[in-house]
Amino acid sequence: MPPEIAPYDALLLVSFGGPEKPDDVVPFLENVTRGRGIPRERLEEVGEHYFRFGGRSPINDQNRELIAAIEEDFRSAGVGLPVYWGNRNWDPYLADTLREMKADGVRRAACLVTSAYSSYSGCRQYREDLADAVAEVGEGAPRLDRLRHYFNHPGFVEPMVDASLAALAELPDAVRHDAHVLFVTHSVPTEMDDRSGPPVAGGNLYVRQHRSVMDEIVERVRQETGHRYAAELVFCSRSGPPHVPWLEPDVNDRMGELAAAGVRAVVVVPIGFVSDHMEVVYDLDTEAAATAEKLGLGFARAATAGVDPRFVAMVRDLLVERAAVERGVAVHRASVGSQPPSHDVCPAGCCANLRGPRPALCGQD
Numbered sequence: 001m002p003p004e005i006a007p008y009d010a011l012l013l014v015s016f017g018g019p020e021k022p023d024d025v026v027p028f029l030e031n032v033t034r035g036r037g038i039p040r041e042r043l044e045e046v047g048e049h050y051f052r053f054g055g056r057s058p059i060n061d062q063n064r065e066l067i068a069a070i071e072e073d074f075r076s077a078g079v080g081l082p083v084y085w086g087n088r089n090w091d092p093y094l095a096d097t098l099r100e101m102k103a104d105g106v107r108r109a110a111c112l113v114t115s116a117y118s119s120y121s122g123c124r125q126y127r128e129d130l131a132d133a134v135a136e137v138g139e140g141a142p143r144l145d146r147l148r149h150y151f152n153h154p155g156f157v158e159p160m161v162d163a164s165l166a167a168l169a170e171l172p173d174a175v176r177h178d179a180h181v182l183f184v185t186h187s188v189p190t191e192m193d194d195r196s197g198p199p200v201a202g203g204n205l206y207v208r209q210h211r212s213v214m215d216e217i218v219e220r221v222r223q224e225t226g227h228r229y230a231a232e233l234v235f236c237s238r239s240g241p242p243h244v245p246w247l248e249p250d251v252n253d254r255m256g257e258l259a260a261a262g263v264r265a266v267v268v269v270p271i272g273f274v275s276d277h278m279e280v281v282y283d284l285d286t287e288a289a290a291t292a293e294k295l296g297l298g299f300a301r302a303a304t305a306g307v308d309p310r311f312v313a314m315v316r317d318l319l320v321e322r323a324a325v326e327r328g329v330a331v332h333r334a335s336v337g338s339q340p341p342s343h344d345v346c347p348a349g350c351c352a353n354l355r356g357p358r359p360a361l362c363g364q365d
Contacts, residue, residue, distance in 0.1 A: 002078030003320045006327065010082050010101060010109040011319060012144065013067060014094065014126055017087030018050075018057025018277065024090065025050045028057075031089040046239070049282045059277035060090070062306065063114070066275070069307040070315050077316055084109070086133070088126065094133035101142050108143040110319050111362070114274050116151040118342070119188055119196045119206040123149070124351040127360035134361065145326070146362035147318040149342035151209045152216070152335045155314025156305055160213070160271055161220040163302035167267045168221070168229070170300040175265035179298065180230045180258055181221075182251055183214040185272025186279060187235035190245040191354055198347040207233070207247065209339055213271050216337040229267075236283040251284070252291040265298030275306050 019028040029043040050057060067083050074081055082104070086097030101109065111130065115122035127146065134141045150156050164181065171179055188206065197205025210233055222228045234251045249257075255266060268288060270280050284301050292299035305311040317334060324331045325344055333341035346363030357365075 002080075003316070003323075004327070005079055005081055005319060005323045007108050008081065008110045008145075008319065008323055008326075010084055010104075010106040010142065011070070011315070012097070012101070012109045012111045012142075013063060013070075013083065013085045013114065014111050014130070014146075015063050015085070015087050015114040016059060016277075017090030017093075018059040019090065020056055020060060022051060022055030025055050028090050049278060052286070053278075053281065057278050058281055059275065060087075062275040062277060065307050066114075066312070069309075069312045073309075073312045073316055079316060079319075081319075082106075088129045094129055095136040098133050098137045098141050102137060102140050106142045108145070110322055111144050111146045112315055112318070113146060116149060116156060116274060117185075117206055117209045117272070118149055118351055120192050120351045120353055121186075121188060122206070122351075123346065124353060124360055124363075127346065127362050128353070128358045130361040131359040135359070144361055145322060145344075146346075147315075147322055148333075148344050149209075150314060150318060151213055152337045152339050152341070153314050153318070154334055154336055155310045155312075155317065156274070157213060157216055157336050158310050159305045159308040160269065160302065161217050161224075163304070164217055164221055164267065164269050165224055167269065167300040167302040168225070171265050171267070171298050175298045177227060178230075178263070179265040179267055180232070180263050181218070181267045181269060182234045182254065183210065183217070183231060183269045183271045184234055184236050184251050184284060185210050185270070187238045187247045187250070189240060189354075190247055193247060195352045195354065197350060198343075199349045200347070210271060212337040212339040217269065217271070236288070237279045251288050255288065255291050255295060255297060259295040259297050263297070265300075266292065267300045267302060269302040270304055273304050274311070275304050280304060 019025045025047040026043055071083050084097050086094035113126050193206045194203045218231045234249050234254045235247045236251050238246045240246055268284055273280055321331050335341040348365040
């Protein structure tokens with residue numbers, strides 16, 4: 001029997017967006033940084049990362065691939081649900097997609113955000129943009145429910161375990177055993193991490209969730225290899241002014257310290273990202289790889305979840321789970337590691353906007 005998905009009549013993939021051609025790059029970066037007072041010269045400097053790849057971010061094509069995989073998974077499971085896609089910062093914009101959904105008669109949609117962890121930039125900011133889009137569309141806009149954070153869902157973690165094992169296998173035998181595993185995520189201001197998660201959780205949930213995933217992968221790798229690799233959480237893609245503290249250490253700085261201490265190889269595992277977008281293909285595959293070569297370090301990068309069938313099936317699992325909750329049915333919430341399954345509806349004050357409150361959907365405030 002096909003799984004029950006009522007009350008939902010659509011799935012909306014909600015993502016960051018990215019430029020599709022060189023002329024898009026600076027306008028896209030202006031969208032991302034609007035209201036922060038960042039000069040155009042700095043945007044053009046950051047834009048060089050995109051121009052190295054033809055002025056095109058990989059993220060939109062990866063979202064298209066993910067949507068195609070989700071649609072095929074839905075068909076195979078007998079889930080007759082259309083999949084829509086809207087971005088925060090580039091075409092297709094969320095408001096345009098909601099207008100399309102409204103015209104198609106969609107009344108209530110479940111939203112999968114392509115950010116797995118709790119933080120302002122990874123959760124509440126998306127919720128604020130959803131509120132803005134609904135307000136722009138006005139009467140008749142679909143009701144939207146965000147699916148829970150999935151950082152500790154087996155469908156996300158298990159592909160990352162296998163990717164970590166595969167990356168370790170790429171290293172030469174002579175350096176593999178003593179390699180250090182660097183689990184990489186996007187840096188955020190330390191104050192944003194301090195305020196991540198519900199106030200009752202005590203803050204720092206962004207880092208705690210990542211460490212939980214890291215510890216789970218390290219233990220699974222130990223079970224497979226019989227060896228516990230040295231591992232730590234590091235960061236990439238800092239973009240704030242120098243006087244504002246951000247999470248550290250930077251992956252490149254840490255590789256320098258490890259090389260100076262005699263480490264001969266590293267594996268970088270991008271647990272903070274669900275696909276190979278710019279923070280992966282530039283910050284890791286280009287910049288970190290060049291740092292490793294300069295330092296004489298062996299280097300391998302683990303794959304992201306991407307369109308791994310387990311990750312794709314996770315989307316259906318989260319949809320069916322939330323649909324059951326909305327119908328008042330008790331559910332089993334799949335999760336691994338030390339952190340519990342995340343909430344369906346964000347509590348009041350969760351992942352606070354440091355610049356002041358704004359309307360947001362999918363929460364209690």
